[in-house]
């Protein structure tokens with residue numbers, strides 16, 4: 379499979395074969411992800427350009443690069459860089475391209491990663507573009523589902539902020555390639571955008587919508603919870619109307635399938651009570667760890683290194 383120097387911008391750009399290839403490579407790298415160091419990417423530099431807060435995406439990319447023997451260059455805060463002087467993203471990308479071998483970009487504007495790719499001399503990896511896409515999160519989500527549940531004939535409820543949540547936009551596209559049965563659960567104000575639903579339909583996806591989580595709780599294999607994306611609401615009073623719309627507590631787990639797993643891209647705020655953490659269903663911390671082998675796999679792929 380030829381992936382060399384390819385940008386990672388949106389799950390819309392991927393075939394199922396390509397996704398399977400990445401997931402298989404992550405399996406090979408999982409032991410190394412747990413500890414140790416190789417020299418697979420020695421001499422390579424990964425630049426991290428994060429214009430929005432991040433814990434997992436930024437640090438798991440950094441861990442992935444270090445475990446592979448590469449180095450990391452960090453833009454740091456916007457305040458510490460020329461971004462505050464008014465430098466455009468295009469100029470920043472042009473310059474950082476000459477300092478690094480690949481760039482991970484997180485930016486508040488939808489479409490920013492695709493725009494950056496036009497100016498970049500090295501692969502751009504989209505670490506989240508506003509309310510748009512978050513493809514590397516989706517790859518680790520798929521890896522989690524494959525390891526902790528099953529990707530074939532999957533029944534999944536995707537719950538919460540489906541309007542502004544970029545992780546669920548990417549996830550829905552990818553799951554459609556696997557023929558999953560997807561139930562979208564959200565308040566009416568936070569439904570999945572029509573354009574994405576239209577695309578999913580065209581792809582032949584099995585998608586339904588409801589506001590009522592209880593309707594689907596006892597039948598799904600995977601419960602994918604998300605945070606209401608407070609920072610994307612133009613009006614804080616609108617956020618206050620939906621905050622806390624869905625919250626999973628230990629009591630919800632009485633009638634669920636024995637092998638049902640609960641996932642969340644994290645950070646969680648109100649969506650999952652800490653009493654759920656010790657249940658046999660919780661997988662969100664395993665999920666965040668799987669970001670390391672997946673990002674190791676992606677880095678070797680975009681930098682053209684065989685494993």
Ligand code: NCD
Nearest residue numbers: 434435506545605643644645
């Ligand atoms: C998500 C994001 O940034 O979109 N976080 C992450 O990358 N794990 C989800 C969120 O912020 O709610």
